[in-house]
Amino acid sequence: MSKWVLAALPVAMLGWACAANAASINAMVRTPDGIPVEDAAVVLNPASGMPRPALRRATIEQRDREFQPYLTIVTKGTAIDFPNRDPFKHHVYSFSPPNVFEIKLYADKPAKPILFDKSGEVVLGCNIHDWMEAHVLVVETPWFAKSGADGSATIKHLPAGAYRLRLWHPRQRAVVADVKVELKSTDAQHFDMTIDVAPRAVVKKPPPDAGGY
Amino acid sequence: MTVFRSLERRIAVVFVGLLVFVMVLMLLIVGRSSEVIIGAESQRQLAAGARNFSNLIERDRRQLELAASVLAGDFGFREAIATQDRATVLSVLRNHGSRIGARMMMILSLNGEVLFDTRRPAEASHTFLFQALLDRAKQEERSGDVVLMEDMRPYQIVIVPIMAPVRTAWVVMGFPVEDTWAEEFSRSSGLDVSVVSAAGGIRASSLPPALRQALTAVQWEALDEQPKQLTLAGYHYHAVSLALGSQARVLLMLSLERSEAVFRNLEHILFIIAACSIGLFVVGSFSLARRIAGPVNHLVRAAQRFEAGDYSPAATVSAPDEIGQLAASFEHMRAGIAAREQKISRLAYEDTLTGLPNRTRLTESLSALGPDDHAVIAVLDLDRFAPINDALGHRVGDSLLQLVGSRLLEIMPQGGMLARLWGDEFAFLIEKAEPETARQFAERLLEALRKPIDIDGQKLDVSGSIGMAFYPDDGCDMDVLLRRAELAMYAAKQRQCGCMFAAEVGEGPPPEQLSLIGEMRQALECNQFVLYYQPKLDLAANQVVGAEALLRWQHPERGLIPPGNFIPFAEKTGFIREITPRLLEDIAAQAASWRERGMQLVLSANLSARDLLNPGLVRLMRELLETYGLSPQALCLEITESALMEDPMLAQAHLAELAGIGLKLSIDDYGAGQASLAYLKSLPVHELKIDQSFINSLALSPKDAAIVRSTVALGHALGLSVVAEGIESQTDLDWLREVGCDIGQGYFIARPMPAADFSAWLTRRALI
Numbered sequence: 001m002s003k004w005v006l007a008a009l010p011v012a013m014l015g016w017a018c019a020a021n022a023a024s025i026n027a028m029v030r031t032p033d034g035i036p037v038e039d040a041a042v043v044l045n046p047a048s049g050m051p052r053p054a055l056r057r058a059t060i061e062q063r064d065r066e067f068q069p070y071l072t073i074v075t076k077g078t079a080i081d082f083p084n085r086d087p088f089k090h091h092v093y094s095f096s097p098p099n100v101f102e103i104k105l106y107a108d109k110p111a112k113p114i115l116f117d118k119s120g121e122v123v124l125g126c127n128i129h130d131w132m133e134a135h136v137l138v139v140e141t142p143w144f145a146k147s148g149a150d151g152s153a154t155i156k157h158l159p160a161g162a163y164r165l166r167l168w169h170p171r172q173r174a175v176v177a178d179v180k181v182e183l184k185s186t187d188a189q190h191f192d193m194t195i196d197v198a199p200r201a202v203v204k205k206p207p208p209d210a211g212g213y
Numbered sequence: 214m215t216v217f218r219s220l221e222r223r224i225a226v227v228f229v230g231l232l233v234f235v236m237v238l239m240l241l242i243v244g245r246s247s248e249v250i251i252g253a254e255s256q257r258q259l260a261a262g263a264r265n266f267s268n269l270i271e272r273d274r275r276q277l278e279l280a281a282s283v284l285a286g287d288f289g290f291r292e293a294i295a296t297q298d299r300a301t302v303l304s305v306l307r308n309h310g311s312r313i314g315a316r317m318m319m320i321l322s323l324n325g326e327v328l329f330d331t332r333r334p335a336e337a338s339h340t341f342l343f344q345a346l347l348d349r350a351k352q353e354e355r356s357g358d359v360v361l362m363e364d365m366r367p368y369q370i371v372i373v374p375i376m377a378p379v380r381t382a383w384v385v386m387g388f389p390v391e392d393t394w395a396e397e398f399s400r401s402s403g404l405d406v407s408v409v410s411a412a413g414g415i416r417a418s419s420l421p422p423a424l425r426q427a428l429t430a431v432q433w434e435a436l437d438e439q440p441k442q443l444t445l446a447g448y449h450y451h452a453v454s455l456a457l458g459s460q461a462r463v464l465l466m467l468s469l470e471r472s473e474a475v476f477r478n479l480e481h482i483l484f485i486i487a488a489c490s491i492g493l494f495v496v497g498s499f500s501l502a503r504r505i506a507g508p509v510n511h512l513v514r515a516a517q518r519f520e521a522g523d524y525s526p527a528a529t530v531s532a533p534d535e536i537g538q539l540a541a542s543f544e545h546m547r548a549g550i551a552a553r554e555q556k557i558s559r560l561a562y563e564d565t566l567t568g569l570p571n572r573t574r575l576t577e578s579l580s581a582l583g584p585d586d587h588a589v590i591a592v593l594d595l596d597r598f599a600p601i602n603d604a605l606g607h608r609v610g611d612s613l614l615q616l617v618g619s620r621l622l623e624i625m626p627q628g629g630m631l632a633r634l635w636g637d638e639f640a641f642l643i644e645k646a647e648p649e650t651a652r653q654f655a656e657r658l659l660e661a662l663r664k665p666i667d668i669d670g671q672k673l674d675v676s677g678s679i680g681m682a683f684y685p686d687d688g689c690d691m692d693v694l695l696r697r698a699e700l701a702m703y704a705a706k707q708r709q710c711g712c713m714f715a716a717e718v719g720e721g722p723p724p725e726q727l728s729l730i731g732e733m734r735q736a737l738e739c740n741q742f743v744l745y746y747q748p749k750l751d752l753a754a755n756q757v758v759g760a761e762a763l764l765r766w767q768h769p770e771r772g773l774i775p776p777g778n779f780i781p782f783a784e785k786t787g788f789i790r791e792i793t794p795r796l797l798e799d800i801a802a803q804a805a806s807w808r809e810r811g812m813q814l815v816l817s818a819n820l821s822a823r824d825l826l827n828p829g830l831v832r833l834m835r836e837l838l839e840t841y842g843l844s845p846q847a848l849c850l851e852i853t854e855s856a857l858m859e860d861p862m863l864a865q866a867h868l869a870e871l872a873g874i875g876l877k878l879s880i881d882d883y884g885a886g887q888a889s890l891a892y893l894k895s896l897p898v899h900e901l902k903i904d905q906s907f908i909n910s911l912a913l914s915p916k917d918a919a920i921v922r923s924t925v926a927l928g929h930a931l932g933l934s935v936v937a938e939g940i941e942s943q944t945d946l947d948w949l950r951e952v953g954c955d956i957g958q959g960y961f962i963a964r965p966m967p968a969a970d971f972s973a974w975l976t977r978r979a980l981i
């Protein structure tokens with residue numbers, strides 16, 4: 001496990017190394033009604049010559065009977081930890097074809113992280129708490145960002161070049177077409193993007209004091 | 214109506230009729246009400262059943278959805294589905310479907326493609342048939358309906374999402390709507406449940422096969438949510454039709470027969486109660502009616518008995534109620550009537566002096582004899598009663614009659630009747646008597662009377678004469694029989710032979726005379742006997758000095774009957790004894806009346822032998838003289854020579870007494886009898902009346918004239934005045950005056966005339 005933690009360091013160092021001559025983009029994601037969309041994935045795929053992605057680690061916590069965070073975007077080959085912060089067990093599963101797995105009832109941190117080595121959309125659930133839902137978007141590229149509560153997502157340290165800008169959301173009603181992007185070395189481009197998102201499925205979470213499970 | 218003739222029946226019929234009426238009314242009302250109630254109740258029950266059915270369907274759907282959701286949430290199920298391995302998925306569907314009894318399981322893609330279908334495992338994916346249902350499921354997370362599958366079989370299907378944890382697919386679960394389904398609903402709703410597809414086929418039913426067959430003929434279109442009448446193979450139903458999903462309808466039926474069964478049962482019980490109570494009422498009201506009518510009927514029967522003359526006491530009704538009071542009053546009435554009737558019948562049928570039956574009673578008994586009966590009537594008359602009665606007084610006479618009656622009663626044969634007819638005359642009626650036994654009986658009678666009778670220490674000798682007549686030989690009519698017996702008795706008395714039979718006496722008087730006694734008695738009562746007066750003329754002074762009273766019978770039908778036609782009979786039968794006292798009184802009254810008016814006439818009355826021998830005559834005459842204030846010389850009693858000769862000694866004694874009073878006495882019809890001169894000489898008489906046969910032949914027979922002349926001389930010699938009656942001519946009159954006859958009488962002088970005419974005649978003669 002400690003080997004994976006150490007492996008994350010070079011990635012951060014790489015980011016810092018390129019920072020000097022890098023372009024950046026900022027995307028503002030809204031619904032067609034103009035409401036900022038949180039948890040939208042903004043992904044830049046280089047038109048050619050995809051760099052070999054570095055191995056990375058990510059973490060999705062189970063806290064207060066919820067997955068944290070709701071959306072996790074990872075580069076293919078990332079191993080994700082599922083530490084349990086609740087005083088009771090969870091049973092995390094994914095039936096999404098790219099990465100089907102299951103971590104049967106566990107407490108604390110599972111022995112092994114789950115390796116996401118196929119790109120695609122993965123839906124995570126808990127067999128014990130039906131309302132627990134999390135999404136993992138496994139992409140090829142290392143350039144991606146997640147919109148915040150204000151709908152804004154920023155990708156920095158981008159080398160100049162041609163890209164396809166992809167917008168995705170776990171609850172999107174329709175696929176949004178990619179946008180071609182030409183980046184110069186110091187560009188800081190801004191995109192206003194629109195995506196129609198369904199509200200989160202209403203699976204009520206019982207109050208914790210009703211049993212605390 | 215004859216039913217109501219008797220009180221008992223009327224009471225019972227009215228009571229029972231009323232109850233039957235009430236019961237029938239009650240049954241009708243109950244029947245009618247229960248029909249209404251059944252109608253309303255069945256509608257209510259059907260409506261409730263229909264509501265219940267909808268609820269059941271809804272609940273069923275929810276349960277299915279819940280079950281499906283639970284299944285869809287099963288981790289193993291979801292995990293298996295996620296494998297996407299066809300064989301595995303199908304096997305999981307079958308396995309998990311069987312857990313909740315689903316017969317059909319499908320997996321749909323999120324966009325409505327059928328990915329797996331347990332019924333058609335090999336089939337490639339195709340579009341789901343029921344997109345609307347799916348759309349609803351997308352809206353509401355789940356949906357359910359009853360649908361017709363491709364094979365037209367109805368299924369209850371539910372669609373639920375497979376969440377992993379986001380919606381990844383749909384699972385469709387189907388439950389066939391079959392007979393068991395219908396039966397289950399039938400059980401829980403109490404209705405008959407049938408499912409029919411929109412196309413019209415019966416898809417499921419809780420009905421038995423025969424009725425299900427009949428159901429195919431039903432017009433579904435006419436049925437809706439409103440209850441309607443439906444007849445199915447002769448059974449009656451209320452039915453509603455409800456939509457079952459979008460492609461089928463369910464027919465809910467309520468059997469009226471089943472609903473009615475409860476009421477029928479109630480009606481049966483009511484009917485039995487009614488029948489029982491009517492039965493009880495019949496018994497009760499009959500017994501009550503009998504208790505009321507019984508005593509009344511008892512009284513009715515008693516009253517009928519009274520009507521028939523039976524006054525024996527009725528069994529008393531001791532009830533304390535009105536009927537009891539009625540019965541008590543009735544009993545008092547009965548006792549009163551019985552006592553009065555007894556008294557009346559005693560008065561009517563009993564002789565008060567002796568207590569024996571009277572003549573009326575005897576006559577009735579005689580009348581009661583039938584044509585085949587034999588009987589004898591024996592009439593007994595005492596021979597020596599009159600002198601005893603006269604000598605010793607009425608009280609002794611009455612006692613004598615009573616003693617004789619009781620003595621006769623002693624020897625009366627069994628079953629016979631002894632009656633007192635009148636005076637000293639008794640009669641026996643003895644049935645089944647032959648002449649020989651009758652004669653023996655008569656002997657015993659006479660024997661019994663021969664013993665002296667003791668009255669107050671005085672021994673009295675009485676004897677009797679008996680006359681007997683036989684029924685029916687001597688006559689069938691009671692008057693005839695009695696009369697013939699009496700005639701026989703008179704004959705026996707005359708001959709002093711004790712007893713005689715009617716047959717020995719002969720027929721007796723003609724029938725006309727047989728009824729004469731009765732008529733004479735009636736004549737006496739109705740004053741049909743009247744007196745005519747014929748003047749007696751003093752020939753020397755040519756002056757009317759007296760008149761002879763002559764009896765005439767003014768018969769209402771036969772006119773004036775001359776005395777010759779009834780006096781002899783009256784004398785013979787003794788009835789004269791009843792007539793004479795009346796005549797004497799009339800004559801005395803007339804004499805007094807005339808003397809008051811200055812007519813100093815001597816009135817003569819004729820006496821029969823019987824009258825003369827009557828010991829009461831002297832007393833009677835004395836009373837009359839006293840009553841009318843007459844001097845004895847004002848009356849003259851004429852006695853025929855033959856009357857004197859019946860009992861010369863007694864006649865002489867009585868004449869002496871009469872003469873002693875001072876009455877004038879006359880020998881009537883002198884010359885016709887055989888009285889000796891010596892006897893005549895001993896009689897204290899004052900007058901001789903020459904028999905008129907001599908006077909009538911004066912002109913023709915010198916011999917008779919000689920007799921008359923010598924008789925006049927003889928009379929004068931004896932100191933008697935001589936009377937000639939039957940003078941019919943002046944010649945005779947002159948001749949008689951010439952020979953010294955004192956008094957004349959006859960048609961030439963004057964015919965007998967009523968008293969009123971007499972005085973007029975006398976006045977006229979005086980004027981001449």
Ligand SMILES: [Cu+2]
Nearest residue numbers: 090091126129
């Ligand atoms: Cu959990």
